[in-house]
Amino acid sequence: MNTGNQSTALRARVRHVAVGTLVAGVLAAMPALAHDFWLTAEQRNQDGSPVLRMWVGHEMEAEEERPYEAVRSQTLRMYHEGRTVALPQRGADGAVPFYALPEGVQGPLLVAMERPEVVLELPEPRFDHYLAEERLADIQALRREGAEAGPERYTRYLKVLVGPFSQDVMPPEEVGQRLEIVVDELPAQPAPGAKLQARVLFEGAPLPGRSVVALWGGETNGSTGSQLTQVEVTDEAGRVSFAYEKDGVWMLRLVHMRACEACSDVRWEGFWAAHVIQPDWITPSSAD
Numbered sequence: 568m569n570t571g572n573q574s575t576a577l578r579a580r581v582r583h584v585a586v587g588t589l590v591a592g593v594l595a596a597m598p599a600l601a602h603d604f605w606l607t608a609e610q611r612n613q614d615g616s617p618v619l620r621m622w623v624g625h626e627m628e629a630e631e632e633r634p635y636e637a638v639r640s641q642t643l644r645m646y647h648e649g650r651t652v653a654l655p656q657r658g659a660d661g662a663v664p665f666y667a668l669p670e671g672v673q674g675p676l677l678v679a680m681e682r683p684e685v686v687l688e689l690p691e692p693r694f695d696h697y698l699a700e701e702r703l704a705d706i707q708a709l710r711r712e713g714a715e716a717g718p719e720r721y722t723r724y725l726k727v728l729v730g731p732f733s734q735d736v737m738p739p740e741e742v743g744q745r746l747e748i749v750v751d752e753l754p755a756q757p758a759p760g761a762k763l764q765a766r767v768l769f770e771g772a773p774l775p776g777r778s779v780v781a782l783w784g785g786e787t788n789g790s791t792g793s794q795l796t797q798v799e800v801t802d803e804a805g806r807v808s809f810a811y812e813k814d815g816v817w818m819l820r821l822v823h824m825r826a827c828e829a830c831s832d833v834r835w836e837g838f839w840a841a842h843v844i845q846p847d848w849i850t851p852s853s854a855d
Contacts, residue, residue, distance in 0.1 A: 603820055604633070605841040606678060606727040607789040609664070609849040617672055617848065619727070620790075621665040627784045627818055628792035635662040639682055645669075646738040647676040654678075674729040674847065677738040681724050681745070686833060688718035701822040702778040702798075706835070709826060714834070720827070721837030722746075730846040731755070745770055746838035748779070748819050753844065754811060763811035765819055766804065769838070773805030779821045781809040788849050789816035817844040 605627070607620050622629040635657075643654040643666065657667050668678075689697060694716040698707050710716070724744040732755050740749045752764035763781070767774045778800050782793035799807040811817075823838040830836070 602630075603627075603818075603839070603841050604682065604723050604725060605789075605818055605820075605843050606665070606680075606725050607816065607843060607849055608668070608678070608727050608729045608845060609788075616670055617668040618664040619666040619668060619678060620663075621725075622790050624790070626793040626796070627782045627789060627816075629790035632663055632790075633665060634660070635665050636660050640666070640680065643678070643680045644742070645672075645676060645678050646742065647672060651742075674731060675733065675737055677726060677728050677740065677742070679724075679726045679742050679744060681722060684720050684722050686718055686720045689716065691716040694719075698824075701824075703822065703824050705776070706824050706826075714826065717835065718833045719824070719835040719837045720830070720833040721839060723839045723841070725841055727843040727845065728753075729848060732846065741768070743771075744768075744840070746774075746821075746823055746840045748821070748840050748842040750819075750842065750844065751806075756846075757811050757814050759812055761811040763809045763817070763844075764806065765809075765842075766806050767801050767821060767840075768805060769823060773801070773803070774823060775801050775803045775805060777801050777821055777823055779807045779819055782818045782820065783813050784816040784818065785813075786815040789818070789843060789845070793818075814846060816846075816849070818842065819844070 602623055602625055604621060604623050607622065609618050609620060610616065621633040623633055624630040637656050637660055645652040645654055645668070654666065695710060698710065722745070724746050726748065728750065732753050741747065747768045749766045749768060750763070751766055752762065754761045765779070767777060767779060778798055781797040783795040784791065785794045795813065797809045799809060801807050819842045821840055825836050827833055827836045
């Protein structure tokens with residue numbers, strides 16, 4: 568019996584178990600990485616003046632309200648009454664709420680914006696956790712084949728659609744965002760059996776095989792957390808369908824990623840989209 572070799576093997580097994588336990592513990596302790604940005608629209612002053620608020624958080628539970636920053640808001644556009652309005656700078660950087668819309672504007676309307684690119688590099692365990700949380704199975708497969716973890720350059724694409732909804736006067740949903748959630752069918756009112764149907768486009772073409780999450784925030788201000796979650800995968804035409812049976816604020820969200828072989832500074836390109844759907848303006852009583 569070679570006790571020296573057995574002891575060495577035992578120590579190696581103990582180290583392997585210890586490292587595996589440590590990694591599992593780190594992953595279990597990780598906070599959710601999928602922090603979204605999203606917009607909501609309110610009539611919050613006594614005169615009913617309309618404003619946009621920008622939130623950052625997870626599953627519609629806001630952790631922070633973001634202020635206005637001119638350099639990050641240059642693509643802010645409103646689609647209303649058949650017109651596209653490039654929204655000018657209003658107020659100074661740091662203003663909260665995020666943006667004051669033109670006085671007297673009424674729904675239905677759509678506001679869309681893109682936020683500037685950001686480069687992020689995560690440690691490998693956090694990067695892999697992020698891929699799993701966002702259900703990016705194809706990127707996970709590349710990682711198993713030896714692809715490096717990062718860095719990633721990502722961009723966010725935001726929309727908020729404000730009712731009341733009528734198929735006759737709805738604003739355009741397809742507005743040319745690089746990653747875009749397009750609501751194709753939205754009943755005027757939620758009802759048993761009603762469906763919210765949408766498409767996902769990437770660079771103008773249908774994006775198949777990506778997970779889209781539908782979150783229902785209840786009849787509140789759209790920032791206190793999701794009370795219902797549905798997940799569907801886009802078909803070959805980029806389409807998804809969700810049960811639309813509850814009144815209140817909804818959000819559709821997804822993350823798309825691809826390898827960036829020609830990039831010299833990053834390994835991955837990420838694209839985040841969040842589309843809020845409000846049947847009407849949020850009022851001061853529900854916003855507080």
